Amino acid sequence: MWLRPGPGPWLGGVDPAGARPGPAQPGRWRPLMTTALTTLLLSTLIGLSLGLLGGGGSMLTVPLLVYVVGLEPKVGFATSTVVVGSTALIAMTQHARRGNVRWRTGAIFAITSMLGAYASSSSARWINGGTLMLLFAGMMIAAAVAMFVGRAGLDERVTETPQPLTLGLAGVVVGALTGMVGAGGGFVIVPTxxxxxxxxxxxAVGTSLLVIALKSAAGLAGYAGHTPIAWDSALLVTIGAISGTFFGTLLATKMSGASLKRGFAAMLVGMAVLLIRREASTEALLGVVALWPLWLILLIGGGIAAARRR
Incomplete structure (x- = not known):
């Protein structure tokens, strides 16, 4: 199946793997290899983002799997949990060697967010694929706004004495919001x-990677019961992403990353606009409106976070 000529965008077009069907064409090795190499190159950005910023993996992985590899949106979300989880695990070990992982706090947050991720990813079967993509675009815009605003002042408020109940509730909310769209949630986890x-x-970056790895495993378990995983696509993208983690982790120790955060935020906005233009439809928009409880939770959570920052 892997890199075999046949129907589908480049992987052989096996329907259970979620590839979008296409006409069978003999002798497609050259475009297949070109697409595979492009995918491998672009996937290094996933690891670079996770290693440097502790997030952004799924925001790059999902568009790559859907628009470059050619998977259906739901299969792309499900497959992204494999890529992001595996890559975050490797990046976490690199940060752990530098003492940047808080295991107890990370465990509390991870366990509670895994519960939220499993519940929300299991419910994704009832949501239109276009609606999921629009939700994902909304998360990208929210993350970009948070990065544009900046978090420089927050680093001064260091206590590292979290209340387990507060931390646990925050974990459930973050897990539920990100698990539905297959997102690792690093850009939500880090500021949280x-x-x-x-x-x-x-x-926070190192601990976020621990949470992402465990929560992605829970999200994968939730998807496994109703959505197929494109394992060959996951393997190829993960190989490239893992190579990128080494550069990202190294840069994290050498650079402040403030300008990189804002540049990455601009890229997120551009990608979100692209997703909205491609996926917007009456059915998808009505699906977003129907999820008004989700927006209410986001509004309340944002208000609480803003109050705590003051």
Whole structure:
């Protein structure tokens, strides 16, 4: 199946793997290899983002799997949990060697967010694929806004004495919001750990990777019962992403990353606009409106976070 000529975008077009069907064409090795190499190159950005910023993996992985590899949106979300989880695990070990992982706090947050991720990813079967993509675009815009605003001042508020109940509730909410769209949630987890656990940025990045790895495993379990995983696509993208983690982790120790965060935020906005233009439809928009409880939770959570920052 892997890199075999046949129907589908480049993987052989096996329907259970979620590839979008296409006409069978003999002798497609050259475009297949070109697409595979492009995918491998672009996937290094996933690891670079996770290693440097502790997040952004799924925001790059999902568009790559859907628009470059050619998977259906739901299969792309499910497959992204494999890629992001595996890559985050490797990046976490690199940060752990530098003492930037808070295991107890990370475990509390991870366990509670895994519960939320499993519940929400299991419910994804009833949501239109276009609606999921629009939700994902909304998360990208929210993450970009948070990065544009900046978190420099938060690093001064260091206590590292979180309240387990508060941290656990935050974990459930973050897990539920990100699990539905297959997102690792690093750009939500990192500021949450800084706000609610009093962590410094470097520790929050490393601990975020622990949470992402465990929560992605829970999200994968939730998807496994109703959505197929494109394992060959996951393997190829993961190989490239893992190579990128080494550069990202190295840069995290050498650079402040402030300008990189804002540049990455601009890229997120551009990608979100692209997703909205491609996926917007009456059915998808009605699906987003129907999820008004989700927006209410986001509004309340944002208000609480803003109050704590003051």
């Amino acid at each position: 750990l800084v706000l609610f656990a009093g962590m410094r940025m470097h520790a």
